[in-house]
Amino acid sequence: MSGLNLRAISHAFGSNQVLNNVSVSVEPGELVCLLGPSGCGKTTLLRLAAGLETIQAGTVEIDGVVVGDADSGANLPPEKRHVGLMFQDYALFPHLTIRENIGFGLAQKDRTQAHNNISARMESMGISDYADVYPHTLSGGQQQRVALLRALAPGPKVLLLDEPFSGLDVTRRAQVRTETLRTIKDTGVGTLMVTHDPEEAMFMADRILVMNEGRVLQDGSPTDLYFHPHDQFVTELFGPVNEFTGAVENNLIKTPIGDFPVTGHEDGTELAFLIRPEGFLIDDQNGSIKLKVVTARPLGRSSVVMMELKDGTPIEARVPGVVLPKAGQTVGVSIRPEQIHYFPK
Amino acid sequence: MVSIAAKAPKSLNVRLKNRLDSWTFFAFFVTALIGAPIITVIVMAFTDTSDIWQHLYNTVLGTYVQQTLLLMIGVGVGVTVIGTSTAWLVTMCRFPGSRIFEWALLLPLAVPGYVLAFVITDQLEYAGTIQVFLRDLFGWTSARDYWFPEVRSLPSAAIVLTLVLYPYVYLLARAAFLEQSVCALEVARTLGKSSWGSFFSVALPLARPAIVVGVMLALMEVLNDFGTVDYFAVQTFTAGIFDVWLNMNSTAGAAQLSTVLLAFVLVLIVLERTARQGKKFHHTSTKYSELPSYCLRGKRAFWAFVLCALPVLLGFILPASVLAHYAINFYEETLAADYFRFVANSLTLSTTAAVVAVLIGLFLAYAVRLSPTPAIKVAARAASVGYAIPGAILAVGVLWPLGALDSMISLLGDYAGIAIGAVMAGTIIPILYGYLVRFLALAYGASESSLGKVTPNMDGAARTLGATPFTALKSVHYPLMRGSLLTAGILVFVDCMKELPLTIILRPFNFDTLATFVYQYASDELIEESALGALTIVGAGIIPVILLSVTITRSRPGSTS
Numbered sequence: 001m002s003g004l005n006l007r008a009i010s011h012a013f014g015s016n017q018v019l020n021n022v023s024v025s026v027e028p029g030e031l032v033c034l035l036g037p038s039g040c041g042k043t044t045l046l047r048l049a050a051g052l053e054t055i056q057a058g059t060v061e062i063d064g065v066v067v068g069d070a071d072s073g074a075n076l077p078p079e080k081r082h083v084g085l086m087f088q089d090y091a092l093f094p095h096l097t098i099r100e101n102i103g104f105g106l107a108q109k110d111r112t113q114a115h116n117n118i119s120a121r122m123e124s125m126g127i128s129d130y131a132d133v134y135p136h137t138l139s140g141g142q143q144q145r146v147a148l149l150r151a152l153a154p155g156p157k158v159l160l161l162d163e164p165f166s167g168l169d170v171t172r173r174a175q176v177r178t179e180t181l182r183t184i185k186d187t188g189v190g191t192l193m194v195t196h197d198p199e200e201a202m203f204m205a206d207r208i209l210v211m212n213e214g215r216v217l218q219d220g221s222p223t224d225l226y227f228h229p230h231d232q233f234v235t236e237l238f239g240p241v242n243e244f245t246g247a248v249e250n251n252l253i254k255t256p257i258g259d260f261p262v263t264g265h266e267d268g269t270e271l272a273f274l275i276r277p278e279g280f281l282i283d284d285q286n287g288s289i290k291l292k293v294v295t296a297r298p299l300g301r302s303s304v305v306m307m308e309l310k311d312g313t314p315i316e317a318r319v320p321g322v323v324l325p326k327a328g329q330t331v332g333v334s335i336r337p338e339q340i341h342y343f344p345k
Numbered sequence: 346m347v348s349i350a351a352k353a354p355k356s357l358n359v360r361l362k363n364r365l366d367s368w369t370f371f372a373f374f375v376t377a378l379i380g381a382p383i384i385t386v387i388v389m390a391f392t393d394t395s396d397i398w399q400h401l402y403n404t405v406l407g408t409y410v411q412q413t414l415l416l417m418i419g420v421g422v423g424v425t426v427i428g429t430s431t432a433w434l435v436t437m438c439r440f441p442g443s444r445i446f447e448w449a450l451l452l453p454l455a456v457p458g459y460v461l462a463f464v465i466t467d468q469l470e471y472a473g474t475i476q477v478f479l480r481d482l483f484g485w486t487s488a489r490d491y492w493f494p495e496v497r498s499l500p501s502a503a504i505v506l507t508l509v510l511y512p513y514v515y516l517l518a519r520a521a522f523l524e525q526s527v528c529a530l531e532v533a534r535t536l537g538k539s540s541w542g543s544f545f546s547v548a549l550p551l552a553r554p555a556i557v558v559g560v561m562l563a564l565m566e567v568l569n570d571f572g573t574v575d576y577f578a579v580q581t582f583t584a585g586i587f588d589v590w591l592n593m594n595s596t597a598g599a600a601q602l603s604t605v606l607l608a609f610v611l612v613l614i615v616l617e618r619t620a621r622q623g624k625k626f627h628h629t630s631t632k633y634s635e636l637p638s639y640c641l642r643g644k645r646a647f648w649a650f651v652l653c654a655l656p657v658l659l660g661f662i663l664p665a666s667v668l669a670h671y672a673i674n675f676y677e678e679t680l681a682a683d684y685f686r687f688v689a690n691s692l693t694l695s696t697t698a699a700v701v702a703v704l705i706g707l708f709l710a711y712a713v714r715l716s717p718t719p720a721i722k723v724a725a726r727a728a729s730v731g732y733a734i735p736g737a738i739l740a741v742g743v744l745w746p747l748g749a750l751d752s753m754i755s756l757l758g759d760y761a762g763i764a765i766g767a768v769m770a771g772t773i774i775p776i777l778y779g780y781l782v783r784f785l786a787l788a789y790g791a792s793e794s795s796l797g798k799v800t801p802n803m804d805g806a807a808r809t810l811g812a813t814p815f816t817a818l819k820s821v822h823y824p825l826m827r828g829s830l831l832t833a834g835i836l837v838f839v840d841c842m843k844e845l846p847l848t849i850i851l852r853p854f855n856f857d858t859l860a861t862f863v864y865q866y867a868s869d870e871l872i873e874e875s876a877l878g879a880l881t882i883v884g885a886g887i888i889p890v891i892l893l894s895v896t897i898t899r900s901r902p903g904s905t906s
Contacts, residue, residue: 051808077808079810079816082811085809
């Protein structure tokens, strides 16, 4: 099987188990994101794929060849694996010019041949003027592009990206993201990317693997994860939610905000009942739930409306556009059923 | 399991393991090489069946212990007081010349102890400048007319060694004072401490681990010293080892004295390592601004000036000017004694040793980085312990394994019917080996800290781009480390130029370096005729002083340079 295949990987640093039976596969042309909080083992997985860590349990297969296998002790060194790895800090060689950096991975005989290729890519990414300068003179965004081109230059069988945008300021990220995605998709290389930013993962990925504490919690498309999260952790990845608890009674859960039908849980099961802030519609005519407005703040594209129930339970809603009901006013609210998720406690 | 294993070709497996092992193997080989002389000495000491132990104990051991301890105490107190007080003065106070003293106080580091000993004796003895002047002044006609302290004595040795070794303490204490956050000191002042009070309650305790490291390094040099104690006839262990070995012709006895000396060394190493660990005080403040400088005026400025000027004057200006004066008048005699051959020998030895030490240090540090297993770390650390081992011990330990190797080779030659003779003895290999054991720590330490500045991601980037460990070292690490490696090489070079005890014993017959030439001439009261040689050694010694003073002014955290 081509692409990248990580099977049943477990890894520990001393007594600290960072990966626990993790399997990931990336098809050629596919972009897969590992999404999870820092310290959940994502980067270790990349390093194992690249051969920078010695495999302890499981198998790494690249383009149909086993390059690392804990049982047989096979561990192909990184230089033989033909992976492109782009680091969070870019790790550009400070003593080499931009062109030398990008050409580092090319064999001497290929260099002239690949020279035009590199020049064209640099041109398309708008860094051709910097071919002969040293990395420290470039901005963060330019360094990021150089790092990406350097990783892609030798034509790797698989591309690994470790937090590729975390070094950029927020205003730059959107642009660099678009550009990076286009460049990667142009090459058609299978890509495994690590990030802790759900929005970034949603934007970049064909498929997202949510990880926490060394395990994969869910593997699915961006919309899958958003609309069909497997558990509370995955639900909350995309932002804080309004959480209620209650027990199931006749396929119904009683919460302070109302009674809702639930399926698939026996009577008496304690559930965490979660409503995303964007699940609320403020609609005085049809909204059957009456809430008192505490504050309302415009964010531009959307507004945050803080409300409370009669018993004082706070509710956070995020509504599109500028919607600013007055504090103290009571509004009618309805809830979109697809933004409701519940899981056993 | 079987099916997975079948996917990985066996040949691949074997090849990979071999590659990984060659670096690890190298690290352990170096450790064995460095450890061999020390182990040899210990084995020799404990396998001898005759009762030399008893004999040594009854005769000389007590004297050696007493004299060595007295010398260590004298030098220890001396370097602590001079090193710390001058470091504090030039770091915290402004007085006439304070900026110059910042680097000038390092100058005595360029003067080997034995050279200063020769010069001071030359000036203070009966026919020397001082006594001649006193006799003229008071009209004395002979030594019976007045009392003058004995020059060739233990106190003189302590003073001489203090003067050339205090820069170790000065260097580390000054670095520690510079590193201290100014906030800690300012807080102490606002809490009601005087400037002297804040020195004793804040600055000194914070710098104490660094000062201890400096004192321990100085004391290791005291144990290593042969030239000074020999000239002043102080019966320390190193002098004793030479005496028992060369005059009493008892190798086993020398080895046994060496093991006792090793115990002294071990104590120093433990104290030094402990202090280094304690050095990691963490400053909670990240604010570093220009250090406050107390402007000293009047009497205070005068005394500060005197306190800083004296060590420089006695430890550098006096010997350098006396030697320069003699060199100008007697250079023809020095040249006639084959000065240029000595220079060539010194340069060849020191350059070769520096290059080899830096290469091995670099490879060792890189091997640790490639597979930082506990075993390899311990091995590397063990390999860098040689700096503490006195040259006399190494001389004993180097000569015998190489001698054994020689007889083995010639025995093999006999079997093959070829007369090979001694391969090692009579060449410079024993000296180079000794230098390497003693100075590898310098090169390894520099490589390690310089390698630490190349981020692990650089390795990762190079490797994933197709570079083997060796290619990565050559094309990424080496260019980034070149400056530091050059500095390390120069430090090793200069230390080899100055080195005396190892060189005297391990050099081939009729092979003289600048150091052995100066030592032999000066011992024969021919200091004028060897002055140019001594001056050359001092001149070489100034190079690292310049490098160190540049480094130390740049090392201040928060400074822009």
